[in-house]
Amino acid sequence: MEHYSDEKLLDLFQNSDNRNYAFNLLVKKYQERLYWHIRRMVTDHEDTNDLMQEVFVKVWIALPDFRGDSKLFTWLYRIATNETLSFLKKKKRWDFLPWNDVENVMAKNLENDSGFSGTQIQHKLQKALIRLPEKQRVVFHLRYYDEMKYEEMSKILDTSVGALKASYHHAVKKVEDQLKNT
């Protein structure tokens, strides 16, 4: 499938005759990247699917007012990240569970998830990641899996490059410790 540039997609979207078509292309262009970004955070497919739909409905509503102050890519990641962090916060509150127990539930779900097909070390890695604080986990995922530049991450997470580097460094060390001691 042909991928249009973000500028072209936004131009198409501004024309009301092409709005649905342009939005469809935008979804197709970014769906996989956002899916993996969310899925790695929440681990469960059904939760990821709900969040993906929420994210793109919000994008549909807010896109007419998108002025291009940030890149479309950054803006989409920011919405997806905020939705995901907010979901995890609510999940913790609704389940009336302390965070340690939420981690255990997520780790348990991972074991029974038919959509998880990793090796033993991948399994251990995911369990170690679940134990990281949510924001540190986002930083780890964006850098480790997506190899994203800190400058881009800084725009998505509204955090300084220095703080992100430190956060990634701490996250890597914690994961390493977890892997070595389990």
Add this chain to the structure above:
Amino acid sequence: MTEKSNNTYRDTDAKKELKDISPYLSQIEISNPFRPPEGYFDAFAQNVQSRIEKNKKPEKSLTEWFTLPRLALVTASLTLLIAAGYFFMAEKTDPAVNGFADEIFFDQYFEWYTDYRNHELLDIISDEQSDSHIGQWLSISMIDDEALMDYLLYYEHYFSQELSILFPID
């Protein structure tokens, strides 16, 4: 105009950085252990469009918003506020209770109340009005405490105006 890749967002030094921080972790193959259901991405765009169509409903007018339970809630809240204000003023006229202890009590009360409003009401408003523009704005934007207080003060003013129309005082 097409775009073949998004390599501009990728940092080619990421692997080297990982090796520097943790040679142990850098030896583990980076792979994606999760799988989506078969055909998920083929159908997703269509599912989103359907969801958007389903969400397209007329916005509620002000008279629709003022349902009986909501009106009762607003009236009860205002009555409580007026009663609290009355007792507060009555207490203030008594020199025996108009002391330092009361100041501490009210300072603590307002501190708690402000904290409660900042943290809990944001969620309530977001949930209550998740379909409205303000609900969307609240969940998308990185709202801070000051902006939330402005919002609440605006609504306090707005409600008092609406109630004075519904229940004019002669």
